[in-house]
Amino acid sequence: MKKTILIVSAAVAVFSVYLFWCNNSLTVSNYSVSPESLPDGFDGFRIVQISDLHNKNFHGRLTRKIQKLNPDIIVITGDIIDSYHTRTRVSVDFIEKIRSVAPIYYVTGNHERRIDEYPEFKAEIKKLGVNVLENENVCIERNGDEIRLTGVNDINFFGSSLMDENRIAFSQKLDELNVQSGEKMNILLSHRPELFDLYAEAGYDLVFSGHAHGGQIRLPFVGGILSPGQGFFPEYSEGTYKKGKTEMIVSRGLGNSLFPFRIFNRPEITVCDLMKQE
Numbered sequence: 001m002k003k004t005i006l007i008v009s010a011a012v013a014v015f016s017v018y019l020f021w022c023n024n025s026l027t028v029s030n031y032s033v034s035p036e037s038l039p040d041g042f043d044g045f046r047i048v049q050i051s052d053l054h055n056k057n058f059h060g061r062l063t064r065k066i067q068k069l070n071p072d073i074i075v076i077t078g079d080i081i082d083s084y085h086t087r088t089r090v091s092v093d094f095i096e097k098i099r100s101v102a103p104i105y106y107v108t109g110n111h112e113r114r115i116d117e118y119p120e121f122k123a124e125i126k127k128l129g130v131n132v133l134e135n136e137n138v139c140i141e142r143n144g145d146e147i148r149l150t151g152v153n154d155i156n157f158f159g160s161s162l163m164d165e166n167r168i169a170f171s172q173k174l175d176e177l178n179v180q181s182g183e184k185m186n187i188l189l190s191h192r193p194e195l196f197d198l199y200a201e202a203g204y205d206l207v208f209s210g211h212a213h214g215g216q217i218r219l220p221f222v223g224g225i226l227s228p229g230q231g232f233f234p235e236y237s238e239g240t241y242k243k244g245k246t247e248m249i250v251s252r253g254l255g256n257s258l259f260p261f262r263i264f265n266r267p268e269i270t271v272c273d274l275m276k277q278e
């Protein structure tokens with residue numbers, strides 16, 4: 001009996017240490033994409049993506065990793081705050097620390113839609129120089145060339161994502177914003193990967209998305225187990241997806257929300273290098 005208790009205690013201790021590591025150590029995923037419309041001046045342009053922080057505090061480690069990656073821009077794809085244990089200060093402090101690294105572009109997630117503090121948070125990060133893209137696009141210049149960067153609010157800002165009329169309004173906004181970019185390469189920041197068909201139909205070249213948390217638990221040969229908006233065994237949970245000319249990068253994100261831990265699914269920073277085709 002004593003031996004059994006000892007073995008069980010040791011197993012619980014080892015699993016607890018693993019769980020702590022799995023939820024607090026950072027991993028970097030590198031992608032290289034070559035959209036046909038990429039202008040020469042953007043060859044080698046580096047984008048670092050931060051997603052679904054859910055006001056988790058990495059106590060400076062996340063900031064240092066981002067600094068080392070030396071990005072040209074930083075994109076934040078929503079849910080930087082968690083609506084169930086809201087601590088906007090953690091997220092504002094994080095932004096304050098990384099704002100000198102590179103220009104920051106931010107879009108909302110579904111959690112920002114739910115919190116009363118969002119307008120105040122938005123005002124604070126705007127003051128820190130963050131480009132808050134709420135259904136708008138901006139021009140980015142490099143070496144005499146230009147691309148467009150578009151950001152849409154999470155679909156819940158249009159109304160319930162389950163209602164057809166809101167989906168139609170969201171889709172029309174995507175079309176409108178892509179038409180505005182003209183012939184220029186257009187990158188979209190949009191929180192939810194499950195709306196990939198709409199991004200591809202609108203004709204975006206490259207999309208950065210998050211929300212799925214990698215499926216929270218990842219199993220070998222199976223992938224992600226459960227994601228918000230997609231349910232069990234989500235189709236879009238991490239990595240890259242392609243449809244027509246549109247490529248989407250899905251970050252597993254960094255924090256947790258209602259489901260309090262990740263398994264085989266460490267917090268992830270996504271790095272994307274734009275490279276001219278040979």
Ligand SMILES: [Fe+2]
Pocket residue numbers: 078079109110111191211212228
């Ligand atoms: Fe989300």
